[in-house]
Amino acid sequence: MRCPYCKSERSRVVDTTHDSRGGVRRRRECENCGQRFSTSERPILATPLIIKQDGTREEFDREKLIRGIRISCAKRPVSAADIDRLVGEIEAALQAMGRAEVSSRVVGDMVIAGLKNMDQIAYIRYAIVYLGLDDLGAIRQEIDRLLEN
Ligand SMILES: [Zn+2]
Helix, strand or coil: CCCCCCCCCCEEEEEEEECCCCCEEEEEEECCCCCEEEEEECCCCCCCEEECCCCCEECCCHHHHHHHHHHHCCCCCCCHHHHHHHHHHHHHHHHHHCCCEEEHHHHHHHHHHHHHHHCHHHHHHHHHHHCCCCCHHHHHHHHHHHHHC
16 A cells, blocks of 8 residues: 555554444554555445346446436435435345346335335335336236235
8 A cells, every 4th residue: 555645655554443344444654754544445245237127237226226216206205315225225135145147126126115115105106117017907906905904
């Protein structure tokens, strides 16, 4: 690690702290100029590629998922923090699967399950758009199933 002040490669570690997510932060002191700086190391977890319905693959896109959920939650009592937490949980669950690829349907099911607990109107809106519930019968079936629970 180069000193950001003098570019010397010689520094010593004066303090090491670990965070709850497996990251390590080191406080260093340059042996050449004496300046202190910190470095951090964080494990990079791989998120599986998403297999779309047409068979093509794409990177998991956190922002895109948030946008889709946000549209379903318009004018509903769901906060940006709630949506952010849901997407964070989904991303963590995908990483925990340890697979190279998963179907977009898996992601959709996770969103559906999360929204169902959060807000039923948002859930129905999401189901209509992303599960392709495109006729009234299918939508009604889904609502009936909700009302039964
Ligand atoms: Zn230095």
